[in-house]
Amino acid sequence: MVERRAEHAARFFYSHLFWHHPEIRGLFPASAEDMERQRDRLFAALTHVIAHLDSESLLPHLRDLGRDHRKFLAGPEQYAAVGTSLLAAFAEAAGEAWTPAVARAWAEAYRVIAGVMTAAAEQSEDPPWWDAEIVRRLRHGQDLAVLTLRPHAPLGYRPGQYVSVSSDRVPATWRTYSLGNAPRADGTVDLHVSRIEGGRLSTVLVAGTDPGELLRLGAPGGGLTLRREGRPVTLIAAGTGWAPVRALLEELAQHPPDQSVRLFVVARDAAHLYDRPFIDAYAAAFGWLAVTCITPAPGRHRAEATGRLATVLGHQGPWWEQDVYLSGPAQFIGETGRLLEGLGAHPARVFHDTVPVPGAGGGHGPNGRPLGFGEWFLSRPSPHWHNPAARAPRRP
Ligand SMILES: NC(=O)C1=CN([C@@H]2O[C@H](COP(=O)(O)OP(=O)(O)OC[C@H]3O[C@@H](n4cnc5c(N)ncnc54)[C@H](O)[C@@H]3O)[C@@H](O)[C@H]2O)C=CC1
Numbered sequence: 001m002v003e004r005r006a007e008h009a010a011r012f013f014y015s016h017l018f019w020h021h022p023e024i025r026g027l028f029p030a031s032a033e034d035m036e037r038q039r040d041r042l043f044a045a046l047t048h049v050i051a052h053l054d055s056e057s058l059l060p061h062l063r064d065l066g067r068d069h070r071k072f073l074a075g076p077e078q079y080a081a082v083g084t085s086l087l088a089a090f091a092e093a094a095g096e097a098w099t100p101a102v103a104r105a106w107a108e109a110y111r112v113i114a115g116v117m118t119a120a121a122e123q124s125e126d127p128p129w130w131d132a133e134i135v136r137r138l139r140h141g142q143d144l145a146v147l148t149l150r151p152h153a154p155l156g157y158r159p160g161q162y163v164s165v166s167s168d169r170v171p172a173t174w175r176t177y178s179l180g181n182a183p184r185a186d187g188t189v190d191l192h193v194s195r196i197e198g199g200r201l202s203t204v205l206v207a208g209t210d211p212g213e214l215l216r217l218g219a220p221g222g223g224l225t226l227r228r229e230g231r232p233v234t235l236i237a238a239g240t241g242w243a244p245v246r247a248l249l250e251e252l253a254q255h256p257p258d259q260s261v262r263l264f265v266v267a268r269d270a271a272h273l274y275d276r277p278f279i280d281a282y283a284a285a286f287g288w289l290a291v292t293c294i295t296p297a298p299g300r301h302r303a304e305a306t307g308r309l310a311t312v313l314g315h316q317g318p319w320w321e322q323d324v325y326l327s328g329p330a331q332f333i334g335e336t337g338r339l340l341e342g343l344g345a346h347p348a349r350v351f352h353d354t355v356p357v358p359g360a361g362g363g364h365g366p367n368g369r370p371l372g373f374g375e376w377f378l379s380r381p382s383p384h385w386h387n388p389a390a391r392a393p394r395r396p
Pocket residue numbers: 177178194195224238239240241242243244266267268269272296302303304305306307326327328329330331332333335352353354362363372373
């Protein structure tokens with residue numbers, strides 16, 4: 001019932017929260033657009049919890065979330081305030097269906113969720129966030145940069161994962177970006193950032209930060225990590241989706257696989273194949289690796305490269321035995337994932353971190369704005385709160 005009025009419930013929730021606890025407002029993004037995103041994230045996160053109530057993955061997910069929320073300075077008082085406002089918003093949206101029994105069940109559910117999250121936060125031995133100094137910023141054209149960072153403490157990172165990032169230049173705003181390597185001997189890691197139109201943090205990271213200044217990093221996350229199960233591997237990267245794939249390749253090179261590895265790198269133009277020297281060096285050094293780079297025909301739209309990739313993949317095979325790792329824009333992952341299934345790839349062996357939201361064509365949210373990587377990730381699995389037609393089927 002609340003789902004049908006999700007937009008209203010989310011607005012009510014934040015108004016209630018900030019009215020009763022004005023001091024909490026400062027922990028949330030200042031801009032209206034970023035608050036809009038925040039509202040979606042709340043329901044995406046709740047969807048995830050509710051869709052996984054019976055799943056073994058729920059508790060580990062909540063613990064991760066709890067540890068991660070320390071970077072938002074969330075303590076017991078904030079959890080209590082959020083719980084009160086959340087239940088008030090649900091009561092408002094559910095109307096007469098909000099019976100005393102339902103209210104009790106939700107209060108209990110929230111108590112459990114918040115309890116698991118705060119306990120994990122208290123027990124964590126990791127810092128709440130990592131301060132990371134920008135050691136170097138390498139621009140590749142107008143829209144792309146690779147930032148070399150030195151975190152102040154070791155990062156528990158597995159190749160293929162991403163971190164959330166925040167800068168004092170855009171307060172209370174966190175976005176996820178992938179790292180292109182496991183920490184080097186000196187602790188440094190590379191953050192690959194593509195500027196999105198109107199994206200305030202990505203614009204600052206690509207064009208407006210200086211070596212010596214600090215960023216904040218959240219704990220590494222994501223499941224695009226190597227499964228070494230003896231099957232041949234296909235890696236497919238588009239744009240800065242190259243970053244996690246690069247990290248996976250480095251890991252493969254450290255313990256060369258018995259099976260062949262095919263790598264497909266897709267970019268909007270030749271200039272955006274920004275790591276070409278690395279790719280060429282790997283192709284020359286390792287007999288187990290076959291590389292194909294794909295760009296659109298000159299003058300064509302960037303998405304045409306995805307069509308070209310489809311043609312190339314159609315001539316490869318067999319797919320059933322492959323482990324496939326996919327990384328790139330959400331729309332790209334959706335299209336290429338469907339194509340691979342059509343070509344016979346095993347659906348459980350096509351790995352990626354992002355899931356397209358049904359009904360939100362063009363990689364855009366309900367208000368026409370682009371969805372961030374974190375939102376794609378959080379909205380997994382995919383019942384979409386703002387589109388009743390796309391709701392998950394009810395369990396019998
Ligand atoms: N683990 C992951 O899946 C990761 C995902 N990303 C995401 O990858 C994206 C990278 O952005 P950019 O480097 O600016 O990429 P981009 O916009 O330059 O696109 C690169 C290629 O992706 C394909 N593509 C882009 N938009 C498409 C569309 N609407 N439909 C079909 N294919 C499309 C095209 O082949 C294009 O040439 C960001 O959205 C980022 O969030 C980044 C790192 C890791």
